[in-house]
Amino acid sequence: MPDYIIMMFWNKKRWFLFFLLWEVFISCNNGNPASDAKITPYEKGKEVYDRTCVACHLASGKGIATTFPPLEKSDFLILGKTAAITQVIKGKTGALIVNGMPYNNIMPPQGLSDEDVANVLTYVYGSFGNIGTKVTAADVKTVRSTLH
Numbered sequence: 001m002p003d004y005i006i007m008m009f010w011n012k013k014r015w016f017l018f019f020l021l022w023e024v025f026i027s028c029n030n031g032n033p034a035s036d037a038k039i040t041p042y043e044k045g046k047e048v049y050d051r052t053c054v055a056c057h058l059a060s061g062k063g064i065a066t067t068f069p070p071l072e073k074s075d076f077l078i079l080g081k082t083a084a085i086t087q088v089i090k091g092k093t094g095a096l097i098v099n100g101m102p103y104n105n106i107m108p109p110q111g112l113s114d115e116d117v118a119n120v121l122t123y124v125y126g127s128f129g130n131i132g133t134k135v136t137a138a139d140v141k142t143v144r145s146t147l148h
Contacts (some may be wrong), residue, residue: 041118041119041123041134042123044115044116044123045119045124047119048112048116048120049120049124053120057070060128063098066103068103070098072129073099073128073130074099075099075100076098077125077133078131081133081135081139084121084135085117085135085139085140086143088120088121089110089140089143089144090147091107093106093107114140114141115137117137118135119135121133121135122135
């Protein structure tokens with residue numbers, strides 16, 4: 001067989017192998033060449049917020065007057081991480097005062113993993129003019145272990 005035919009097949013095999021490996025790389029990263037390890041807890045928290053919280057608390061975090069309390073500059077969040085974590089895990093029924101305004105509605109338990117609770121609260125604490133507290137999955141696990 002002539003050398004140029006052998007080289008032609010060899011080059012096709014190399015390209016095929018290159019594209020095959022590239023497809024494996026892309027599929028292992030869910031179609032995103034950027035690794036999930038580079039996504040911060042804040043960014044993950046925004047994703048959780050957008051799919052779980054935004055319907056009631058709105059994208060602005062302002063909530064809906066007399067119905068859903070604001071997360072924007074919320075004095076409730078200043079009470080500490082434990083209160084916020086408990087609220088997300090257990091939900092809340094009944095009266096609640098936030099920024100001097102009464103709210104009396106239902107927030108159902110969110111059914112989120114420890115990591116999702118930590119990320120969404122890290123996002124909320126770091127957004128809407130709040131104090132920037134970081135919440136970890138270990139914090140959530142500790143609070144969850146004390147709840148019945």
